[in-house]
Structures are given as structure tokens and as C-alpha cells.
Amino acid sequence: MKLYSLKNGVNPRRVRIFLAEKRVTVPIEEFDMETAGHRAPAFLAKNPLGTLPVLELDDGTMISESVAICRYFEETIPEPPLFGRSTLERAQVEMWNRRMELEILLPTIDVFVHTHPFWAGKRPQVAAWGEQRRAQLVSRMRWLDGELKDRAFVGIDRYNIADITAQVALLTARGALKLPIPDDHKNLARWWNAVSSRPSARA
Numbered sequence: 030m031k032l033y034s035l036k037n038g039v040n041p042r043r044v045r046i047f048l049a050e051k052r053v054t055v056p057i058e059e060f061d062m063e064t065a066g067h068r069a070p071a072f073l074a075k076n077p078l079g080t081l082p083v084l085e086l087d088d089g090t091m092i093s094e095s096v097a098i099c100r101y102f103e104e105t106i107p108e109p110p111l112f113g114r115s116t117l118e119r120a121q122v123e124m125w126n127r128r129m130e131l132e133i134l135l136p137t138i139d140v141f142v143h144t145h146p147f148w149a150g151k152r153p154q155v156a157a158w159g160e161q162r163r164a165q166l167v168s169r170m171r172w173l174d175g176e177l178k179d180r181a182f183v184g185i186d187r188y189n190i191a192d193i194t195a196q197v198a199l200l201t202a203r204g205a206l207k208l209p210i211p212d213d214h215k216n217l218a219r220w221w222n223a224v225s226s227r228p229s230a231r232a
Contacts, residue, residue, distance in 0.1 A: 137198045137202050139159060140159050144160065
């Protein structure tokens with residue numbers, strides 16, 4: 030088994046945090062954007078989309094997409110449960126993880142791709158779209174701050190994959206976009222301090 034990952038990649042980081050929470054170690058082959066090894070024919074044979082992460086199983090099966098990889102490990106290593114314990118919790122985690130993807134993670138990635146100098150010449154940039162998504166991200170931070178008023182974690186009462194998704198998004202916003210959690214978002218800041226202090230946060 031081997032995990033193909035990307036240095037500083039948002040979605041690969043989701044998987045690394047998930048694995049750290051599961052306390053499982055998997056051999057990792059790291060790529061980086063500058064050398065673009067994940068665009069080479071040898072890797073495209075594993076994942077024609079050229080995206081990361083990708084998990085290669087011992088029998089040669091390839092699993093791409095970060096949540097799919099996490100689900101594989103959830104099924105094979107049930108404890109601690111990061112997708113919920115009961116039918117209701119699993120549905121709630123699914124709902125909240127999707128919300129974190131659509132409302133927090135994707136706007137963060139769009140701002141990064143469309144406004145950051147790193148992507149100039151690598152992808153087409155539409156600055157106006159990036160700024161529109163920045164405004165949406167700021168708005169959704171306020172929304173999430175309200176949702177966390179009466180609970181410690183996203184969606185349910187324990188750390189779960191929805192927390193991980195929001196965590197990597199806001200880490201990127203804080204670092205690459207210089208867009209930290211506003212000072213008056215007390216609930217979101219409390220949550221951020223809690224998830225950032227977990228050992229898995231350094232995965």
C-alpha cells in the first residue's frame with residue numbers, strides 16, 4: 030500500500046490528518062507542484078486526471094479523491110470513528126462535510142487559484158471571480174461561527190471529517206490568503222484553537 034501525496038496540497042492534507050487520527054502509518058510518495066511529477070505518464074497511468082491524493086492498494090487498485098480514501102480507512106480501521114457512529118450521525122457528518130466543502134473549502138481554493146501569484150501562468154486566473162469568492166468565504170466564516178455557538182465540533186459532538194475539511198481550508202486561508210479568522214468570531218476561534226492543538230494537525 031502506498032499513498033501518493035502533494036506537498037502543501039489541501040486535499041492530501043485532509044488524508045494525512047485523517048490517517049494521523051486513525052494512528053495508522055502508510056508509506057507516502059510526495060510530489061510537488063514545481064516538478065509536476067503527478068503530470069508525468071507514469072503517474073497518469075495510475076490516475077488519468079493527474080490529481081492527488083491517490084491510494085494504491087497492495088493488489089494494484091487505485092483509489093483517488095480524498096474523501097473516498099478516508100472512507101476506505103474508516104471501513105478498515107473503524108476506531109476512532111470519523112464519519113459518525115450511528116446511521117443518524119453518519120448522515121449528519123455527510124451533510125456537514127459537504128457543507129464544509131462547498132461553503133468553506135471550495136471558495137478558499139478558488140481565491141487561491143484566481144488571486145495568488147503562485148498560480149500565474151499555471152492556470153487561467155479570473156481576478157473578479159477570486160474576489161467574489163473571497164467575499165463569500167468571509168461571509169461563510171461568520172455563518173460557521175454562529176453554527177459553533179453551542180457545540181465544540183462541526184455537526185456532531187466529536188471531532189470528525191467535517192472538522193478536518195474546515196480545518197485544512199481555514200489553514201490555507203490563514204496562510205496563503207492572509208485571511209485569518211476575524212477577532213470577533215469567538216466561537217470559530219475557539220474551535221480553531223482546539224483542532225489546531227490536536228497532534229494530527231501537524232500531519
